């Protein structure tokens with residue numbers, strides 16, 4: 001079945017938080033322990049079915065390293081959805097979420113749908129951001145928050161299908 005609608009989605013977040021791993025898991029069911037840092041950006045597609053409609057997500061997975069920082073607007077421009085990712089074992093990556101959400105709300109399309117992924121939930125014992133703090137922040141800025149693990153697959157289908165639903169319904 002050919003997709004009835006296509007949407008541009010971007011992943012943002014600090015380096016090494018798992019942006020590539022989440023998109024790779026969602027699009028191809030794969031996970032690599034030794035995933036390399038992205039240079040510029042990667043492109044993948046994911047099809048989802050929503051209320052009998054086939055929807056294609058064009059996933060632009062951006063590079064999180066600071067030296068690629070200036071490229072990000074090229075990728076979020078025109079995006080209908082954004083997944084802002086942090087690593088639950090790294091406090092500074094959560095602080096970075098706050099600045100991405102601010103930047104998106106000022107610079108991206110006004111109707112962009114944002115969701116937050118607290119990734120690497122398979123490493124719960126090393127958690128540095130309490131779930132309550134993350135949920136409270138997400139509630140305050142009015143976006144959905146998902147616990148994910150690209151390694152185990154936890155929350156991966158959920159976050160992509162929920163974002164697909166949101167962009168479809170906008």
Ligand code: GTP
Pocket residue numbers: 013014015016017018019020021022032033034035036037038039062063064065119120121122123148149150151152
């Ligand atoms: P940049 O390209 O540098 O921005 O990184 P990224 O955010 O795309 O992270 P990437 O997917 O390359 O993952 C970085 C490292 O974290 C890799 O070694 C992955 O295997 C690992 N990783 C990613 N997601 C998870 C996860 O959910 N759990 C665990 N345990 N490791 C993960």
